[in-house]
Amino acid sequence: xxxxxxxxxxxxxxxxxxxxxxxxxxxxxxxxxxxxxxxxxxxxxxxxxxxxxxxxxxxxxxxxxxxxxxxxxxxxxxxxxxxxxxxxxxxxxxxxxxxxxxxxxxxxxxxx
Amino acid sequence: xxxxxxxxxxxxxxxxxxxxxxxxxxxxxxxxxxxxxxxxxxxxxxxxxxxxxxxxxxxxxxxxxxxxxxxxxxxxxxxxxxxxxxxxxxxxxxxxxxxxxxxxxxxxxxxxx
Numbered sequence: 001x002x003x004x005x006x007x008x009x010x011x012x013x014x015x016x017x018x019x020x021x022x023x024x025x026x027x028x029x030x031x032x033x034x035x036x037x038x039x040x041x042x043x044x045x046x047x048x049x050x051x052x053x054x055x056x057x058x059x060x061x062x063x064x065x066x067x068x069x070x071x072x073x074x075x076x077x078x079x080x081x082x083x084x085x086x087x088x089x090x091x092x093x094x095x096x097x098x099x100x101x102x103x104x105x106x107x108x109x110x111x112x
Numbered sequence: 113x114x115x116x117x118x119x120x121x122x123x124x125x126x127x128x129x130x131x132x133x134x135x136x137x138x139x140x141x142x143x144x145x146x147x148x149x150x151x152x153x154x155x156x157x158x159x160x161x162x163x164x165x166x167x168x169x170x171x172x173x174x175x176x177x178x179x180x181x182x183x184x185x186x187x188x189x190x191x192x193x194x195x196x197x198x199x200x201x202x203x204x205x206x207x208x209x210x211x212x213x214x215x216x217x218x219x220x221x222x223x224x225x
Binding site: 105 | 161163213
């Protein structure tokens with residue numbers, strides 16, 4: 001158990017809908033990262049937040065957004081969902097000054 | 113741009129035999145390197161990391177990796193495979209000047225009884 005929690009574990013929704021994925025980092029970790037894992041694209045970095053501020057952006061679509069709250073938990077919002085958005089979404093966290101990231105168990109999103 | 117190549121998409125070994133999972137990276141600078149393991153329907157677990165200290169790095173569960181700058185490689189080894197090692201393994205590079213992890217495509221390790 002990495003100490004990073006993600007909810008929900010599974011999510012099934014229809015095209016065009018909007019969903020919110022939630023992540024709680026390890027205690028004391030200020031950075032939160034979001035990743036998408038799909039069969040065709042592999043693991044892709046989406047976005048990083050540090051202590052409430054956006055720090056880095058990767059291959060994140062404009063339909064996707066994220067935020068980090070004062071209690072350091074983070075939410076990833078996916079809107080206007082398409083079939084191709086079906087994937088595993090991982091959250092990871094890290095402590096300041098250390099490069100290694102600790103991953104949550106993931107949320108499996110299925111868009112039908 | 114940084115990239116990571118994992119030379120084998122699938123490796124199959126017999127239980128008790130050595131494991132070698134190959135990883136090469138491209139980087140203009142000395143990066144930090146990691147190996148993560150993903151068991152089916154689980155998140156990624158950190159196996160080991162290289163951050164410019166000793167070139168031979170020991171990780172959990174008997175795995176180790178050697179950083180070879182001249183070959184831009186960071187191969188993962190284990191002397192004796194166990195059935196519980198069957199999983200997907202990802203080599204990851206983190207450029208020193210950037211924030212983002214770059215993942216390799218993964219190598220699926222099968223362990224035969």
